[in-house]
Amino acid sequence: MSSSVSVILPAYNEVTSIGAVVSAIRCIHPEYEVIVVSDSSTDDTARVAKSLGAIVYEHPYNIGNGAAVKTGMRHASGDVLVTMDADGQHDPADIQKLVSYIPEYDMVVGERSLNGQASVRRAVGNYLYNGFASYVAKFKVKDLTSGFRAVKREVALEYLHLFPNTYSYPTTLTIAVLRSGFSLKYMPIRVKSRKNGKSGIHLVKDGTRFLMIIIKICTLYSPLRVFLPVSGMMFLLGFINYAYTYLSGGRFTNMSATLFMSGVIIFMMGIISEQICQMRYEYKK
Missing domain, CATH: 1.10.287 (Helix Hairpins)
Known part of the structure; x- marks a missing residue:
């Protein structure tokens, strides 16, 4: 593949994992652009990432995971944009699996197995959201909320203004891409446990937000x-x-x-x- 690739890592207080993630990406793919967006981290996340050769952007205050992704996409120079978590859950070795299917597909999403879900409740919730999103998009949505994905730059930028500032940006991007007629492929990936042992996603609050975003995007593209x-x-x-x-x-x-x-x-x-x-x-x- 001749297209350039930018890997975007939104991070908030991920000093315990960011070094290993950036180092692994640069070791496996030294030619890739690595962008870390620190969402006003209070630890040394930005400093560690910068010392390992990543391009670092810092928010002046905490805006949200989605806002960090938007900042990274605006500044990325690659033809293909890869987003992944900075907490060590996603394996940098899987990046090539996603990127290899572009430009055949417009977006490739890392599909987590049942064991890759944070909890049984999250797994059940994601199953229900996947079913509703499949109805909306007329496409079998296998993992609506996966943040590990590769997408063509022009496709991502077309829908950037729709991204919420929260964790719900994968939901928005997935449904917008499918309802606009772009192609999407799911690729099974390995998911590790978080190093700090906790997730910033709240089942009720963020689950309700996911549902509202699905309805909003549906009424926008297929009322x-x-x-x-x-x-x-x-x-x-x-x-x-x-x-x-x-x-x-x-x-x-x-x-x-x-x-x-x-x-x-x-x-x-x-x-x-x-x-x-x-x-x-x-x-x-």
């Missing part, structure tokens, strides 16, 4: 995938309510009328949103 089921549910509830009130009292109630009207309104909102979405694609062409 009817959200509006149509909701509209159908309103019609179904209206029919059930009407059947009950008609059989029990021979009446057509205001509740049934409200549910039917809500179904129509939501459906029409979906049609309008779909037309706006199509107009955006025509404008980009």
Whole structure:
């Protein structure tokens, strides 16, 4: 592969692992650009990374993992951008496995096994998110939240403005890429345990954020995938309510009328949103 590669490592207080990660990348791929973005770390993360030859950018205050990735992508010079964790979970030896499938694919994502999940609850949550994302994207999403991925520079930069500043950027990038018609491949990877033993992702708070991002990206690129089921549910509830009130009292109630009207309104909102979405694609062409 002749394209240049930039490896982006968002880091926050990862002094115990950043040295080993940067050293391994530079040993295996000395020709790769290694960028470490310290999200206002309070330890020596930035200093250690810089001493080992990485290009280091520092945030003046803690903004978030996604913001660090955006900073790295804006400054990267490679044709292929690789993002991976700085906590030692991802094996630098797997980078070549991902990069080797580009430019055949627009993005290649490292797929974690069940054993690679941080906990059983996280594994179950990711399974549910993967299923919902698969419905939205019409593609079998195997690992929605994996931060280990290689993507063409022009593809990543096209959706950079959509990235949240939090841990949810992999979710946004995955669905945006799939709904825009770009190609994606999943590649099984090895995942090690964190050296500091703790994760910055909270199941409830970040899980809710992941769900909202899936819905937001879906309504941005394929609105009817959200509006149509909701509209159908309103019609179904209206029919059930009407059947009950008609059989029990021979009446057509205001509740049934409200549910039917809500179904129509939501459906029409979906049609309008779909037309706006199509107009955006025509404008980009």
